[in-house]
Amino acid sequence: MKEQRLCPMNIGKLEIPAIQTTLPQSVINQVPNVAYTVPDLDASVRVYINSTDTGAPIACMEASLSNSKSVYQQAVGWVIALVIGLGLASSGIASILGYSHAALHVAAKSLALFGFVQSQAILGMTSVHMPPIVESWTQNFQWSMGIMHLGFIQKIANWYLRATGGTSSTLLSDLENTSVNVLKRKRSLDFGAGALMKRESGEGAAPDGSKTIYGIVRVGFKASIERTDIFMTGFIFIMVFIGLTMLIVGLVRLVSGLLAKSGKTDSTRMDSNTWAVTMKGILLRLILMCYPAVCVLCLWEFASHDSAAEVILAVVMLLSTTAILVMAAVRIIRKARRSVEIYKSPAFMLQNDTMFLNKWGFLYAHHRSPAYYFVTVMVVYIFAKGIFVALCQPSSSVQIAALFVIEVLMLVAVCVIRPWMDKKTNIMNISVTSINFLNTLLLLIFNFRERDMATSILGVILFVYNAILTLILLIVILVASIMALVSKNPDNKYQVMKDDGSSIMSRTHMTELDALGxxxxxxxxxxxxxxxxxxxxxxxxxxxxxxxxxxxxxxxxxxxxxxxSSPLDPSVPLFPSSDTRSTSPYExxxxxxxxxxxxxxxxxxxxxxxxxxxxxxxxxxxxxxxxxxxxxxxxxxxxx
Incomplete structure (x- = not known):
């Protein structure tokens, strides 16, 4: 190598420039072809330094091997976010135009993809050692949990931390002086049995001063976010997301009001009371979409304790969102049970109450009427995952074992109940749940198996089938969104639910005056x-x-x-239906x-x-x- 800085080797910081060396053909022939094509290689190079006099090895250096290819691409996250946004926007437009069934199905598909994206992001937040290709793949979806690096957001988060008495982490700023290693193997192989120590806050310190990161801290480090700024970054993104969405809805309300005053639209279509209830429903839907991120980040803040003010923020945010969702679930269950007692069907009162549907329908509009209670299953499922992901960071074995049991129970529940509104939607969501189960199964294998060729191959397999399902969902949502916007009557492409709620769906009415005439x-x-x-x-x-x-x-x-028959269109309560048949039969x-x-x-x-x-x-x-x-x-x- 002819590098003078290595001989003699002095104490202190070692600065070695990039070294280019030509390897003999015999060495090149030993490198498999996949090393040049597979991204995020799970490989390392070990160099032995031998004594010139005796020929015995006196030193050993090991470094990760990379071919500069990775599945972590920021464009992937942006494309998925845009497709999900397009699906929700087209659903809202279709709902305004009165195409309730199309709006309902497009929104259901978009939310299924968003839930799948969040599940993969949570997978990357576990403290399990996983192949590099899995770490990079899950990093593409951390935006759904509010983990995104923006300079001004980091400045706000760091300022708030210091202003409230917290101490900022210096992991990123000390990279020139501190060696940071992403968790590579079990800790018993890192430092030896005599050097085991308790892992705290996602970091482990080796005797030589280097740091090993894992779990949520690993995710933040790869996103260039300090450990102490992770919670505030997610909190700010959630608030900005909800605020911008409500601002857009308010602008739509303003424009519709101006058009109604000018006589270009029906002035009686959406009154102020309807808009107020609808905006509450949209706010509650946004809370449900952000609930996985709220659970993980708020519970993790309880353990990391960056500052007292941030802990208070986490407590208030977690308790308020959980209380709102629990209250909504209780109201839906009580309403459905009362409907069953009086009308022998839960669908009657859940669908005929206009205000109730617009405000709380976000939790049951996508489900069959007999499965009205499934919202409770979803809230418990999300909260349970958040507990083990956030609070079991020091123990990867307990964490992944609990997640595996949770995914098994969820898979059994969705396969038996099949709660969604039609066969296609059930197939899509059951497929997503099955993939989540397979992901936790492979992580369970990664956690209890030493690094070898088999784990690397399993990591590639995990990436492949997750990428295939993501691509399929993207295509399905794109096609459904385009058809909802360009078709003359997109409702004709979707069949009505075949459960006991089918008779209360919006249909072509035959009035009694027509019959008498x-x-x-x-x-x-x-x-x-x-x-x-x-x-x-x-x-x-x-x-x-x-x-x-x-x-x-x-x-x-x-x-x-x-x-x-319900006078309502059972669409997603993004906007009130433009159908003029929105008068309850009890009015x-x-x-x-x-x-x-x-x-x-x-x-x-x-x-x-x-x-x-x-x-x-x-x-x-x-x-x-x-x-x-x-x-x-x-x-x-x-x-x-």
């Missing part, structure tokens, strides 16, 4: 002949046999399989009944404005309404 014109339905019982009349004395309790009971009015005034309301046992097909009520007055018509379809309901599937 057709009867007056003598225009029979083409499909009337299909009903052999169309002209069967029940003698009047049979109606008297009905008990009053039967005529007035909720079960008589609404069956388990026939829920009244006063005239309204149009849906086909499913016509078919409800014991409910008169005549508007409440008429003085006819088969529910209250025993009559032959009451009995017929309870047991047979109305004369103008034959042939359209109402009698099934």
């Amino acid at each position: 057709a009867a007056a014109r003598g225009s029979p339905d083409q499909n009337q002949k299909q009903n052999p019982f169309a002209h069967n009349e029940i003698p009047p004395n049979h109606a008297d046999s009905l008990q009053p309790s039967d005529r007035t009971s909720p079960s008589h009015m609404t069956g388990a399989n026939h829920s009244p 006063s005034g005239d309204h149009t009944l849906s086909p499913s309301e016509y078919s409800q046992p014991g409910v008169s097909p005549v508007n409440r404005g008429y003085n006819v009520s088969p529910i209250r007055t025993p009559s032959p018509h009451a009995y017929r309404a309870a047991n047979n379809p109305s004369p103008w309901q034959r042939g359209a599937g109402y009698e099934h």
Whole structure:
């Protein structure tokens, strides 16, 4: 090598410039071809220094080997963030235009991708030693947890830390004097059995003064963020994200108000009360999206204790967001149970209450009606992962074992319950959950297995199948977003939910005035002949046999399989629906009944404005309404 600084070697800082040396062909032939193509090589070079006199090795140097290729590319994170933003924006636009089913499906796909991105980011925050390619891949998604390096954000975070009595870390500023090593292997191999020490705050100090980092500190170090600034960086990003989103919604409200005053849009479409409730719903949705980052960062701040003020911020933020989500889950469960008690279906009250749907629907709009409680499962799942990722940083074995059990339980739950609204959405979310389970399984192997060729190969496999699923989700969301924006009627591309909530979805209404007009014109339905019982009349004395309790009971009015039609579009409550059929059937005034309301046992097909009520007055018509379809309901599937 002919490097004079190595002989003799002096005490102190050793500055060695870049050395270029030509290796013999025999050495080059021993290097496998994959070393030139595979990014983030999990390889090292060991150099032995032998004595000139005796030939015995007297020193040994080891360094990581790199081919300057990595899967960590900032463009990857930006592309994924833009696609998710496009999906949510197109969902909001479709909802404003009245295409509720398209808005619902596009938003569900976008949130599935965002949840998958956050799961991979949390995977990289574990303190498990993993191959370099896995570390680099998970680093692409740390933006979803608020871990992004921006100069002015770091200045604000560092200023707040010092102003509140904290001491800033100097890990990045002392790189010239301190050797920082990302965790490479089990600590028993690093310093020997006699040099074991407790790991604190994501750093371990070796006897020679070098530092070994892992977990959340490793993520911050790779993002060029000091350990003491990680929490405040995430906190600021979450606040900025929520603030900008609410500002955009406020601008949309302002523009829509100006257009309504100018007469270019319907001034009655979105009143002030509707907008207030809708903005609350959007705020709650943003809280749910940021909840994984809140759990991990706030709980980790409890352990790192950067300053007393930051700990207070973490306590307030964690308790407030958790309390809001728990309160929302409790309200949904109580509402659904009351609906089941009265109408034998949870979908009725969850979908017919306009204000409740716009405010709390973000937690159940994507789920089937019988799975209304699944929001509780999601909140518990996120909080449990946050506890073990944040508080078990010193013990990687406990951490990854707990995460493995959590993912197993979640996979079983989603496969058995299948809570999402249709088959495609269930397949997408079950695939995401399955990949999360495989990821924790491989990390479990990485944690309990020594570094060898097998772990390196498993790391490449983990990167490949995660990249494939991410690419598929990106394509699906792009196609769905474009179709929602350019199609004339994107709702036609999605089928209505086939659970007991299908009858309360937005459908083409056949008004009673149309039916009466057709009867007056003598225009029979083409499909009337299909009903052999169309002209069967029940003698009047049979109606008297009905008990009053039967005529007035909720079960008589609404069956388990026939829920009244909802006046709402069950879309994501990003914006209120532009559908003018948004009047609850319980509100006063005239309204149009849906086909499913016509078919409800014991409910008169005549508007409440008429003085006819088969529910209250025993009559032959009451009995017929309870047991047979109305004369103008034959042939359209109402009698099934």
